[in-house]
Amino acid sequence: MGNITVEHLNFYYGSKQALSDVSIEIPEQQITALIGPSGCGKSTFLRCLNRMNDTIKGTRIEGRILLDGQDIYASGANVVDLRRRVGMVFQRPNLFPQSVFDNVAFGPRVLGMYRNGDLADAVEASLRGADLWDEVKDKLRQDALSFSLGQQQRLCIARVIAVKPQVILMDEPCSALDPITTLKIEDLMRELAHDYTIVIVTHNMQQAARVSDITAMMMLADAPVDAPVDASVDAPAGHLKTGTIIEVGETKRIFTRPTDQRTEDYVTGRYG
Amino acid sequence: MQEISSRRYVVQRIGFGVLVLAALLVVLPILLVVGAIILKGIGAINWEFLTTMPRDGMKAGGIFPAIVGTLLLTLGAALAAIPFGVGGAIYLSEYARDTWLTRAIRLAIVNLAGIPSVVYGLFGLGLFVLFLRFGTSILAGSLTLAIMTLPIIISTSEEALRAVPMEFRTVSASLGGTRWQGIRNIVLPQALPGIITGVILGLLRAGGETAPILFTVAAFFLPRLPQSPFDQTMALPYHLYVISTQVPGMPLQVQYGTALALLALVLSLNVVATVIRSYFRRRRQW
Numbered sequence: 001m002g003n004i005t006v007e008h009l010n011f012y013y014g015s016k017q018a019l020s021d022v023s024i025e026i027p028e029q030q031i032t033a034l035i036g037p038s039g040c041g042k043s044t045f046l047r048c049l050n051r052m053n054d055t056i057k058g059t060r061i062e063g064r065i066l067l068d069g070q071d072i073y074a075s076g077a078n079v080v081d082l083r084r085r086v087g088m089v090f091q092r093p094n095l096f097p098q099s100v101f102d103n104v105a106f107g108p109r110v111l112g113m114y115r116n117g118d119l120a121d122a123v124e125a126s127l128r129g130a131d132l133w134d135e136v137k138d139k140l141r142q143d144a145l146s147f148s149l150g151q152q153q154r155l156c157i158a159r160v161i162a163v164k165p166q167v168i169l170m171d172e173p174c175s176a177l178d179p180i181t182t183l184k185i186e187d188l189m190r191e192l193a194h195d196y197t198i199v200i201v202t203h204n205m206q207q208a209a210r211v212s213d214i215t216a217m218m219m220l221a222d223a224p225v226d227a228p229v230d231a232s233v234d235a236p237a238g239h240l241k242t243g244t245i246i247e248v249g250e251t252k253r254i255f256t257r258p259t260d261q262r263t264e265d266y267v268t269g270r271y272g
Numbered sequence: 273m274q275e276i277s278s279r280r281y282v283v284q285r286i287g288f289g290v291l292v293l294a295a296l297l298v299v300l301p302i303l304l305v306v307g308a309i310i311l312k313g314i315g316a317i318n319w320e321f322l323t324t325m326p327r328d329g330m331k332a333g334g335i336f337p338a339i340v341g342t343l344l345l346t347l348g349a350a351l352a353a354i355p356f357g358v359g360g361a362i363y364l365s366e367y368a369r370d371t372w373l374t375r376a377i378r379l380a381i382v383n384l385a386g387i388p389s390v391v392y393g394l395f396g397l398g399l400f401v402l403f404l405r406f407g408t409s410i411l412a413g414s415l416t417l418a419i420m421t422l423p424i425i426i427s428t429s430e431e432a433l434r435a436v437p438m439e440f441r442t443v444s445a446s447l448g449g450t451r452w453q454g455i456r457n458i459v460l461p462q463a464l465p466g467i468i469t470g471v472i473l474g475l476l477r478a479g480g481e482t483a484p485i486l487f488t489v490a491a492f493f494l495p496r497l498p499q500s501p502f503d504q505t506m507a508l509p510y511h512l513y514v515i516s517t518q519v520p521g522m523p524l525q526v527q528y529g530t531a532l533a534l535l536a537l538v539l540s541l542n543v544v545a546t547v548i549r550s551y552f553r554r555r556r557q558w
Contacts, residue, residue: 050446052442052445052446055441055442055445057369080448080449080450081448083445083446083447083448084447084448087446087447088446090439090442090443090446094439094440094443096440096443096458097462106444106447106449106457107447107448107449109457110444110447110448110449110450110453110457111448111449159447160447163447163448
């Protein structure tokens with residue numbers, strides 16, 4: 001469970017097209033890394049996968065995103081349930097100013113997942129899942145914001161797995177962390193990949209190479225001629241560059257034998 | 273070179289002095305007012321003054337019914353204004369989109385805040401006392417004060433809600449929370465100190481007002497406690513007005529004593545608001 005298929009996705013902020021003709025197969029229980037230069041739409045794409053862009057006014061989407069075969073943008077699709085199934089870890093740790101326990105229990109509580117006794121067990125299981133239990137088991141009532149950034153980010157991961165998602169989206173989860181802490185989170189990601197589908201946006205190419213199974217290279221490019229162009233869009237078609245995936249493949253191959261010249265330039269550091 | 277730079281410092285010193293003076297001018301009146309009232313009124317304050325009925329055409333006895341009346345009116349205004357005020361603020365901050373309706377609501381709030389208090393009094397007389405037939409009563413007076421307090425409560429509460437980082441709402445949504453669950457569990461608790469402060473400040477203004485209760489509830493002389501929301505009551509601000517202007521031969525000390533009681537009531541609420549605000553501000557970590 002947790003298999004995502006994206007078909008010919010176009011995405012607009014108002015009249016400005018940000019993504020065009022993005023198609024990718026994200027396999028379950030693997031780690032898929034999205035790499036590419038700043039501003040190419042990696043985060044925008046990631047946020048399409050759990051419909052977080054819905055909260056921004058004037059956004060619009062074309063094409064289909066299937067989660068286990070079901071269109072998550074179909075009319076009548078349950079957004080709140082989708083966000084439970086597709087969890088998200090953000091760039092900076094963003095815990096609520098509450099205790100460790102209350103943070104991890106937030107999701108299960110709002111979703112009404114457990115009775116009280118079971119909730120404590122579920123919180124423990126989630127903290128164990130994030131390799132954090134031994135560090136915080138005596139401090140469950142302590143303010144979550146009093147922990148180190150690395151611990152906070154793992155707490156965010158624990159908070160996400162507490163709602164039993166199928167997919168975990170990570171938007172540059174290590175960009176605020178030092179290298180040692182980063183490695184810790186990467187180890188955790190490898191463990192989590194046994195149970196969850198993981199999609200990670202990263203600027204750190206070593207990270208993508210170390211941690212992911214599949215790598216997708218994104219870049220700003222001229223919209224392909226055959227891409228569906230919406231008549232209501234003001235910008236002249238093909239003139240503006242929009243984000244798209246230019247190459248997808250097994251991580252090892254992308255980093256050793258990319259087929260697209262632009263990918264090769266980027267992963268070897270000649271991009272600019 | 274030196275000439276010019278030393279002149280710059282003289283200019284700065286003068287400017288600085290003027291600014292300090294301006295700031296001191298703000299402090300001076302409050303010190304004088306509070307000081308004078310305490311000095312002249314403290315002699316009147318004793319247990320009997322605070323807890324007994326007025327006697328002798330209010331020239332003797334206490335101000336107990338006026339204190340109780342003011343507390344009841346403030347409480348009544350709170351009961352009516354808090355749900356509507358905070359509810360309206362939540363709507364404006366969390367749900368409302370920028371439409372003509374929202375703009376109209378905001379315009380109404382701004383204008384409501386600018387209406388002179390005597391106009392509220394006449395409005396309350398027309399709507400609550402006469403049209404809704406509440407009579408001159410605690411109910412009519414409380415509702416009038418509540419309407420006067422609404423704009424303060426709404427705007428301070430909305431500000432407090434907006435100060436909570438957007439991120440908390442996003443994270444709540446990303447964990448499968450509905451919008452309301454995010455507001456109820458995260459945003460509202462975070463905004464609560466600001467909301468409480470706003471509510472207290474609004475009520476404090478209401479408690480000290482005379483004009484809105486003039487036609488809606490206040491009794492000239494009523495030496496007993498109200499029995500129901502439909503009773504009239506005495507109230508401190510109006511009582512002070514009455515004994516200062518309407519009763520010949522009123523002992524000055526009783527007037528100052530009453531003013532001191534009103535001032536103490538209002539200022540102590542103010543202190544409570546300040547303490548709550550600073551306590552939570554120190555604890556806040558975002």
